Amino acid sequence: MSDQVAENTEAPEEDEAQNYQLEPRTVASILYAVEIDDRARLIELMEPLHAADIADLLEQISVFERSRLIRLYDKEFDGEILSELDESIREEVIEVLTPQVLSQAVRELDSDDVVDLIEDLEDDQQEAILGALEEADRAAVEQALSWPEYSAGRLMQREVVMAPEHWSVGEAIDHLRGTPEQDLPDQFYHIVMVDPRGHPVGNVTLGKLMRSKRATKLRDLLEETFQIIPAMQDEGDVAYAFNQYHLISAPVVDDEGRLIGIITIDDAMAVLDEEHEEDILRLAGVGESSLSDRVIETTKQRLPWLAVNLVTAIAASMVISQFEVAIAQIVALAVLMPIVASMGGNAGTQSLTVAVRAIATKDLTGSNVWRVIRRECLVGLINGVIFAVVMGIVGIIWFGSPALGYVIAVAMVINMVVAGLAGTGIPILLERVGVDPALASGAFVTTVTDVVGFFAFLGLAAAVLL
Amino acid sequence: MSDQVAENTEAPEEDEAQNYQLEPRTVASILYAVEIDDRARLIELMEPLHAADIADLLEQISVFERSRLIRLYDKEFDGEILSELDESIREEVIEVLTPQVLSQAVRELDSDDVVDLIEDLEDDQQEAILGALEEADRAAVEQALSWPEYSAGRLMQREVVMAPEHWSVGEAIDHLRGTPEQDLPDQFYHIVMVDPRGHPVGNVTLGKLMRSKRATKLRDLLEETFQIIPAMQDEGDVAYAFNQYHLISAPVVDDEGRLIGIITIDDAMAVLDEEHEEDILRLAGVGESSLSDRVIETTKQRLPWLAVNLVTAIAASMVISQFEVAIAQIVALAVLMPIVASMGGNAGTQSLTVAVRAIATKDLTGSNVWRVIRRECLVGLINGVIFAVVMGIVGIIWFGSPALGYVIAVAMVINMVVAGLAGTGIPILLERVGVDPALASGAFVTTVTDVVGFFAFLGLAAAVLL
Numbered sequence: 037m038s039d040q041v042a043e044n045t046e047a048p049e050e051d052e053a054q055n056y057q058l059e060p061r062t063v064a065s066i067l068y069a070v071e072i073d074d075r076a077r078l079i080e081l082m083e084p085l086h087a088a089d090i091a092d093l094l095e096q097i098s099v100f101e102r103s104r105l106i107r108l109y110d111k112e113f114d115g116e117i118l119s120e121l122d123e124s125i126r127e128e129v130i131e132v133l134t135p136q137v138l139s140q141a142v143r144e145l146d147s148d149d150v151v152d153l154i155e156d157l158e159d160d161q162q163e164a165i166l167g168a169l170e171e172a173d174r175a176a177v178e179q180a181l182s183w184p185e186y187s188a189g190r191l192m193q194r195e196v197v198m199a200p201e202h203w204s205v206g207e208a209i210d211h212l213r214g215t216p217e218q219d220l221p222d223q224f225y226h227i228v229m230v231d232p233r234g235h236p237v238g239n240v241t242l243g244k245l246m247r248s249k250r251a252t253k254l255r256d257l258l259e260e261t262f263q264i265i266p267a268m269q270d271e272g273d274v275a276y277a278f279n280q281y282h283l284i285s286a287p288v289v290d291d292e293g294r295l296i297g298i299i300t301i302d303d304a305m306a307v308l309d310e311e312h313e314e315d316i317l318r319l320a321g322v323g324e325s326s327l328s329d330r331v332i333e334t335t336k337q338r339l340p341w342l343a344v345n346l347v348t349a350i351a352a353s354m355v356i357s358q359f360e361v362a363i364a365q366i367v368a369l370a371v372l373m374p375i376v377a378s379m380g381g382n383a384g385t386q387s388l389t390v391a392v393r394a395i396a397t398k399d400l401t402g403s404n405v406w407r408v409i410r411r412e413c414l415v416g417l418i419n420g421v422i423f424a425v426v427m428g429i430v431g432i433i434w435f436g437s438p439a440l441g442y443v444i445a446v447a448m449v450i451n452m453v454v455a456g457l458a459g460t461g462i463p464i465l466l467e468r469v470g471v472d473p474a475l476a477s478g479a480f481v482t483t484v485t486d487v488v489g490f491f492a493f494l495g496l497a498a499a500v501l502l
Numbered sequence: 503m504s505d506q507v508a509e510n511t512e513a514p515e516e517d518e519a520q521n522y523q524l525e526p527r528t529v530a531s532i533l534y535a536v537e538i539d540d541r542a543r544l545i546e547l548m549e550p551l552h553a554a555d556i557a558d559l560l561e562q563i564s565v566f567e568r569s570r571l572i573r574l575y576d577k578e579f580d581g582e583i584l585s586e587l588d589e590s591i592r593e594e595v596i597e598v599l600t601p602q603v604l605s606q607a608v609r610e611l612d613s614d615d616v617v618d619l620i621e622d623l624e625d626d627q628q629e630a631i632l633g634a635l636e637e638a639d640r641a642a643v644e645q646a647l648s649w650p651e652y653s654a655g656r657l658m659q660r661e662v663v664m665a666p667e668h669w670s671v672g673e674a675i676d677h678l679r680g681t682p683e684q685d686l687p688d689q690f691y692h693i694v695m696v697d698p699r700g701h702p703v704g705n706v707t708l709g710k711l712m713r714s715k716r717a718t719k720l721r722d723l724l725e726e727t728f729q730i731i732p733a734m735q736d737e738g739d740v741a742y743a744f745n746q747y748h749l750i751s752a753p754v755v756d757d758e759g760r761l762i763g764i765i766t767i768d769d770a771m772a773v774l775d776e777e778h779e780e781d782i783l784r785l786a787g788v789g790e791s792s793l794s795d796r797v798i799e800t801t802k803q804r805l806p807w808l809a810v811n812l813v814t815a816i817a818a819s820m821v822i823s824q825f826e827v828a829i830a831q832i833v834a835l836a837v838l839m840p841i842v843a844s845m846g847g848n849a850g851t852q853s854l855t856v857a858v859r860a861i862a863t864k865d866l867t868g869s870n871v872w873r874v875i876r877r878e879c880l881v882g883l884i885n886g887v888i889f890a891v892v893m894g895i896v897g898i899i900w901f902g903s904p905a906l907g908y909v910i911a912v913a914m915v916i917n918m919v920v921a922g923l924a925g926t927g928i929p930i931l932l933e934r935v936g937v938d939p940a941l942a943s944g945a946f947v948t949t950v951t952d953v954v955g956f957f958a959f960l961g962l963a964a965a966v967l968l
Binding site: 056057058060063064086088089092095096097098209212213220223224241242243245246247261276277281284301302304306308309312313315316317319320321322325326327334335339342343345346348349350352353356357363364367368369371372373374375377378382383385386388389390394399400401402403404407408411414415418419422423426427430486490 | 554563713742768774792800841851
């Protein structure tokens with residue numbers, strides 16, 4: 037693929053469309069306009085940019101440039117930009133905005149964007165923003181905030197287009213025409229059919245609605261796939277459902293099963309993106325993190341993970357220290373021991389990552405857990421044997437000692453089988469006890485592979501070579 | 503969040519809705535029905551399942567159970583299941599299906615699903631499926647396959663609802679009513695407005711269309727955000743655009759800018775999901791991989807990465823072997839050296855992952871690259887100093903040698919600064935030279951941190967302690 041796609045990027049005018057990255061040139065000229073306090077020029081340069089791109093721009097420049105740009109941009113600063121901004125600099129940006137600009141910016145936003153905007157802010161900033169809203173919007177926002185963070189209730193939008201079961205296409209269309217603009221979601225693709233108790237019973241797409249005779253009953257136009265989301269459901273599961281069942285929008289219900297809102301695929305896609313981001317960072321031992329975080333925050337985020345790693349590394353060293361005598365006599369052991377540990381660590385990380393992903397995508401279940409564990413151990417065994425032979429030979433050639441080659445070979449096999457077992461078993465166990473496997477598995481698995489690797493290699497060496 | 507969401511999962515009837523995982527009970531009874539060849543029971547149990555869930559089920563059971571289930575399910579097996587199946591077992595499943603069932607299953611699918619289904623199949627299986635299609639569909643599929651894999655052209659669906667600029671709402675609605683079912687996409691949310699040359703100029707949502715007077719001109723109803731996708735654009739960039747600009751559907755154009763198809767958010771979401779999956783697996787040194795791969799395939803996929811790791815591990819060992827004399831005299835060096843390397847490796851992986859993600863989300867650009875590198879080195883320095891103090895003390899207490907504590911402390915600081923530099927710099931360089939940073943960065947970074955770690959620690963020790 038890449039060749040052809042690459043060819044295509046040669047056409048410069050398509051280049052921007054090709055990668056959507058902010059042109060360094062654009063950024064430079066914007067910063068220059070700020071530098072020389074040329075407001076007209078700044079506005080002219082920012083005008084073509086989408087709010088999401090302006091947010092990215094703000095994230096990429098320095099704190100100093102940021103505040104100067106915002107002050108100069110002043111009244112042009114709109115709410116969209118705020119809601120696109122990364123949390124890490126939102127508070128800072130809001131501090132810089134004048135109260136007038138802030139309140140005006142916030143009034144432009146839909147209630148669900150406001151929720152998304154303020155949920156992570158300090159109380160005083162929350163107050164400031166809530167204060168800026170009209171009564172109705174403020175109520176909607178506060179109502180949304182009453183749902184737990186990361187729940188479907190928090191994610192949903194409250195404006196829903198619904199129709200009773202017995203309605204005809206004509207009645208539905210007339211109803212739509214009759215409803216005032218502000219009571220409708222700005223984007224909607226389905227009409228939700230509800231029974232007399234207010235329980236959602238099906239979806240009708242606007243396309244079908246539009247193409248059908250006025251007399252047709254809605255219930256004859258229902259979509260096949262229809263998924264109801266409980267308001268307390270975790271947003272990660274919501275995103276999973278949208279991706280698994282190819283949903284475009286899904287009704288949200290309260291404990292009594294009554295329709296209280298709707299979630300659309302664009303929100304689900306954003307959640308899916310965040311969840312993936314979180315998994316990747318957690319697997320690498322990085323908490324929430326973003327490029328625009330300050331040095332101190334970043335340092336704080338990474339420190340705990342490094343601390344855990346230090347403890348596990350010291351544990352591994354203690355194993356080594358049990359064999360100081362052997363090492364003192366055969367220094368080659370010290371030279372070779374990291375190889376066994378490192379191969380085990382790598383194999384373990386491979387199994388671990390596959391397992392963590394499979395758990396996240398609900399592909400690793402009670403039905404196949406044993407088959408998967410067996411497979412991972414087998415893979416470890418086969419690769420272990422292959423690399424054992426290689427390392428055995430390396431050991432013999434390098435140090436001219438067949439016994440040494442034999443020892444490292446056996447240790448390698450042992451450690452890689454253990455790696456497969458630990459790499460799969462540990463995330464499964466963590467998930468069973470309710471700990472996010474992406475979060476904690478890494479440290480455990482590498483500890484196991486280090487300890488086993490050093491112990492197997494040095495222990496065998498001590499037994500065989502001394 | 504979790505508390506409240508957790509509470510909620512206690513309600514058993516909501517439990518399934520809560521996590522969408524296949525109930526082990528269900529799987530068990532399905533396998534039992536297969537066991538006793540009870541076709542009626544099998545069909546009864548499968549009936550409520552969504553095609554995507556049936557696909558998951560097939561992925562989770564053994565090869566043997568799979569073929570027996572499919573043979574028993576026979577004519578009930580529909581095309582949806584095929585297109586939801588993981589590539590790793592698709593060919594196997596297709597082998598098991600009788601030609602009649604296969605061709606009937608395939609005929610039910612939309613052309614874009616067929617494309618998605620056959621693009622990775624062996625030629626003979628591709629032939630079999632293409633042969634089963636009606637002439638029109640077959641042409642559509644072959645035309646789609648003419649676009650490079652992973653391109654927007656491959657991803658788009660060809661059926662588009664379009665209207666000339668000058669049309670009114672009434673004309674558009676009548677046109678929609680007039681168009682025969684099969685010429686319309688089964689799901690559509692926008693009408694694409696095109697100029698006389700066939701270039702897309704804007705989107706009108708069905709909601710707006712439906713609520714407006716028949717006389718209203720379409721051009722007065724255009725959506726604000728409108729993004730045109732070149733057919734040769736990489737599907738990853740397409741997914742990025744949908745997520746960045748909150749698109750619901752976007753027109754695809756050929757080199758002359760003429761409208762040739764449309765991409766909808768559900769396809770973009772699927773791509774986003776795959777891209778993330780790929781990044782996570784690549785970062786862990788696993789190629790494409792899935793739970794349903796056989797042992798041999800899995801072993802093959804992981805071997806190259808382990809081979810690379812072996813080479814880097816040996817390189818690190820060679821550094822160690824330069825200091826055999828020092829180690830022979832002070833065995834404590836062998837005990838402590840893995841700690842320095844491991845801390846560096848961890849810090850490097852943290853920086854690396856953040857950098858790789860930032861490149862993928864286009865947040866790491868020419869405008870902020872130096873600020874990011876500087877930040878990562880600073881973070882490494884601060885954490886390095888903190889852990890240097892800790893390890894220094896540990897070294898002193900453990901081995902009663904202040905000099906040793908001092909050496910390991912300095913080595914720790916050096917290695918963690920280098921980790922920040924390499925962890926950020928290497929992925930950036932790889933990206934500049936056109937290599938996927940997720941793919942190759944890990945091996946390079948850990949090599950650097952291992953080599954530097956061992957060299958700094960042992961070198962300093964040799965210089966100071968001997």
